[in-house]
Amino acid sequence: MNSLNAQILQLAPILLMVVLFYFMLIRPQQKRAKEHQTMLANLKRGDSVVLSSGVLGKIVRVEDKEVGVEIAQGVTVKVVKGMITEVRAKGEPAAANDAKN
Template structure:
């Protein structure tokens, strides 16, 4: 009977972990995957919002950073992963 009793003691712990996985961990992983894909798809001409709240147009794309024009003639370099949202995408170049 001790084997059944031990399982009954650990069952609530297992259920709590399963609920946490499906309600917290899995959605967060999905959100991170979507953000990574969005950041990798950035290209010149996209209008973006940074996590700091600056809105601008991507003027240059480099390995780990972007150059964003926030006003006419005012360009700022930001790390790619600080982009929070893409407001409008440019059409892909034909060729």
């Protein structure tokens, strides 16, 4: 019985670390990934977006895995949906969005 208690005490720190990693790293990352997937599913024409490269643009076409983004007047590029990092509200200036962060 005494050796069983000693084994449990040796495993307790490891189990505590696993639980901490789950709640501090894994769970928040899963939540962020789910929010990103929801954001991508709700993309619509006319949304102002920020790409992972920092390029700003407006969505002009939405397909299954790609979107058409107008980055300048008359310049449209095809972008993989996963590269969109943020959707900004229509007409929201960049300075107002930076003040929120």
